[in-house]
Amino acid sequence: MNRLIAAAVALGGLACLLHARPLAQERVQFIVPGTPQISAVDAIKPVPRLPDGKVDLTGPWVGGGSNADIERDGGLKPGELPLLPWAQTLRESRKEENEPYTTCLPMSVPRVNPYPWKIAMTYTGKGLSHIYILHETGDAGAHRVVYMDGRGHPADPVPTWWGHSVGWFEDDTLVIDTVGYNDRFWFDSRGTPHTDQLHTIERFTRLNFGTLVNEFTLDDPGAFSRPVYLTFTATHIRPDLDLMEFICLEDNQYGIAGGFAPAQPDR
């Protein structure tokens, strides 16, 4: 790591936030360098394995979820996302700058940003009992927990930003089933909404060293007329790199300095 890279990442963070600004006259030009990606030669290498033989899903990855528009990013055509009328109206009324994520609140599932994230495969006395999903903008939403110890969902989960996730392997595919979400985060910067009835199923399959596919099922009878199937693909970053520290809240010129306080997001 050197200071140039850190500065570039910091600028990238600002650029990402400023990108949401609708007021063209207030825009500032930033150079957003791409995160260094794996080479094509390394990407097609075999899927690595943990010492106990399990598939290694760690990454770090870039992509693999929605960012600007879950409909388009997930492989659907314009208008195909089966939003109920009230949800469509809400999406159209939302303004990008009111997204909770711009005030360093969690982006949650399946949203990703242009920064790397990883699947931390974590062992305890009971084996691979927890997977944590860690993002480079780590303080914006803490860590996500996936219980791998065989437990089920609680009967009446408290609605939370990340919900309650349980996971298991089907051969080399990691399946993550999540309920108990709150309705505060947005699926994308377009404002696609959901309710606290949201139930998601992610099926993560590492195709080769450099590629991870997320077959994503969105089931929310509160906001969608039927379950939706989406596909996202993540790419491995250059293998010698790792997540950097990025404290979203340290000097967020978009959120707090712009007059948006986290307690007042548009819902």
Add this chain to the structure above:
Amino acid sequence: MHKSALLLLVVGLLASAAAAALPGQAQEQVTFILPRTPMIADSDAVKPVPRLPDGRVDLTGPWVGGGPIGDIEREGGLGPGTLPLLPWAQNLRDSRKPEDEPYTLCLPMSVPRQNIYPWKFAMSYTTRGLTHIYVLHELGDAGAHRVVYMDGRGHPAEPVPTWWGHSVGWFEGDTLVIDTVGYNDRFWFDRRGTPHTEQLHTIERWTRVNFGTIVNEFTIDDPGAYSRPVALRFTAAHVRPDIDLMEFICNEDNQYGIAGGFTPAQSAK
């Protein structure tokens, strides 16, 4: 998880912030009921240290304690006035007010600060074995995750100063040693405002004594703010083994920091 349990945690955080309020403004203080995190039973605490499937000691936790909260000098085992702060650093500590602590704005508390909520060591494996240990706190969005590289790398020659610094770790027997440099000077060691500089170098030696207890033998070496290295000692206790960290988003509705008129860009250094 139960709704009342979640509510109690929220109340606990507010109580923590209120306890740090100005002593001269007692009329503004509100009394909160502060329930304790459920802790391990005495009979379970003395059980043997658990091990991972590959035989390595399991340090996971979740733990409560193991670092300072109110006063690093007292909580680390020193007598009053024996922390060898340089005069300028002592003056800075005396001038700091608890309500200006960056942590009250949901910024990272960093090393070795603790709060009253659980935290854990996440022992994460990759193809190359136990290559990363993450330190995760229940107040997770206040400071992201801390990374400890276990893959044998060294520190960078010129680390970018960061809140968590650059940590490398290794095992000496069953003791996890964590060596960290590259800290920034923005976080406080405690609510009292004990400072440090970017020259800070810390060494943690974590030893799980039995199922319920882990000891942190902690060395501060910071020639910028201290006249000599300091050896401190903290002890953490295991939470009740059937419970885990909960989600707590500090920034969601922080009535102390933002609602109180403090913005992170203006925190006292």
